Amino acid sequence: MKNNKLLTLAIETSCDETSVAVTADGREVLSNVISSQIDVHKVFGGVVPEIASRHHLENINAVFNRAMGEASVKPSEIDMIGVTKGPGLVGALLVGIATAKAFSFAWGVPLLGIHHIQGHICANYIAHKDLEPPFTALVISGGHTSIVDVTGYNECMVLGKTRDDAAGEAYDKVARVLGLPYPGGPAIDEAAKSGDPFAVKFKRVFLEKDSFDFSFSGTKTGVINYLNTERQSGRGINAADVAASFQQAIMEVVVSKAAGAAKLLKRGKLVLAGGVAANSLLRKMLKEECGRMGIKLYCPPSVLCTDNAAMIGCAAYYRYMAGERDDLALDAFAGLEL
Ligand code: KG4
Numbered sequence: 001m002k003n004n005k006l007l008t009l010a011i012e013t014s015c016d017e018t019s020v021a022v023t024a025d026g027r028e029v030l031s032n033v034i035s036s037q038i039d040v041h042k043v044f045g046g047v048v049p050e051i052a053s054r055h056h057l058e059n060i061n062a063v064f065n066r067a068m069g070e071a072s073v074k075p076s077e078i079d080m081i082g083v084t085k086g087p088g089l090v091g092a093l094l095v096g097i098a099t100a101k102a103f104s105f106a107w108g109v110p111l112l113g114i115h116h117i118q119g120h121i122c123a124n125y126i127a128h129k130d131l132e133p134p135f136t137a138l139v140i141s142g143g144h145t146s147i148v149d150v151t152g153y154n155e156c157m158v159l160g161k162t163r164d165d166a167a168g169e170a171y172d173k174v175a176r177v178l179g180l181p182y183p184g185g186p187a188i189d190e191a192a193k194s195g196d197p198f199a200v201k202f203k204r205v206f207l208e209k210d211s212f213d214f215s216f217s218g219t220k221t222g223v224i225n226y227l228n229t230e231r232q233s234g235r236g237i238n239a240a241d242v243a244a245s246f247q248q249a250i251m252e253v254v255v256s257k258a259a260g261a262a263k264l265l266k267r268g269k270l271v272l273a274g275g276v277a278a279n280s281l282l283r284k285m286l287k288e289e290c291g292r293m294g295i296k297l298y299c300p301p302s303v304l305c306t307d308n309a310a311m312i313g314c315a316a317y318y319r320y321m322a323g324e325r326d327d328l329a330l331d332a333f334a335g336l337e338l
């Protein structure tokens with residue numbers, strides 16, 4: 001406790017960012033240290049799970065020390081520990097969970113295991129101090145693409161989700177075949193800026209009428225087939241046009257479904273969450289669509305869209321306030337439904 005506020009030490013190690021944060025009363029960030037492993041995995045074109053676990057182990061103590069130092073808090077002032085319990089890479093998750101358990105045991109404070117996607121949604125409570133449930137959320141990341149009806153700080157219902165690739169996964173794979181660096185999302189976003197979004201007509205997959213599910217693998221395969229055909233026939237490829245056309249096809253579907261869900265649910269608010277929420281085309285298109293429909297759009301800054309521990313600290317605070325607790329038997333879950 002500090003200045004009458006409950007302090008959370010939060011840990012996030014589900015993929016390739018080692019992150020430790022200190023939050024006050026959930027929504028205030030005292031520190032949010034993110035150590036990215038992107039450079040380590042770049043040479044492999046994607047995250048190598050074993051390497052990710054090893055780097056989390058090597059980094060976690062230094063990241064913890066920096067987070068406590070930047071927040072200027074003492075261990076005796078920490079009221080609870082929040083840690084991502086899944087979904088994610090199991091070995092990577094276990095490093096965070098083992099660290100969280102050690103602090104919980106040593107300091108005698110409650111432990112709270114957090115669903116990673118719940119954390120992504122909570123990033124919005126940090127970014128927008130006035131935001132309260134209920135609202136509709138579009139969760140769009142490297143591992144997930146879902147439309148969620150958020151009815152309370154700890155309650156939500158999934159309306160639809162991807163049946164194959166997550167949007168970020170499709171971005172990363174298309175970037176790889178285009179020869180763009182990992183992670184592919186920001187690289188495609190950047191390349192697309194100088195491209196024509198209507199140069200190549202890639203498939204828009206809407207699935208059944210009224211369905212809020214997604215399917216991105218057909219569009220992804222369409223891009224790969226197009227590139228193979230063009231390369232085999234010796235024609236040059238305009239990477240900017242392909243990047244722009246690919247993301248136009250993906251985002252037309254995403255925006256139509258997310259705005260459609262927000263309209264149907266009548267919450268009046270649409271909240272963006274997850275790494276792909278940093279995408280400039282998505283933000284622009286949704287801003288226009290929500291403006292037309294009279295829906296208020298909430299987008300966190302990019303640093304709170306991609307993986308970070310502050311969002312986990314915020315989610316832990318709301319679970320704590322609801323009286324929920326985990327014990328030292330807390331496990332990691334590679335696949336975990338929302
Ligand atoms: O939320 P996140 O950091 O990790 C997961 O939980 O998956 O999301 C990472 C994903 C990656 O696929 C990355 O390529 C994508 O987010 N991403 C983007 C952008 N920035 C990150 N995708 C499109 N446009 C961006 N600007």
Ligand code: ZN
Pocket residue numbers: 116120141142274275306307
């Ligand atoms: Zn994430």
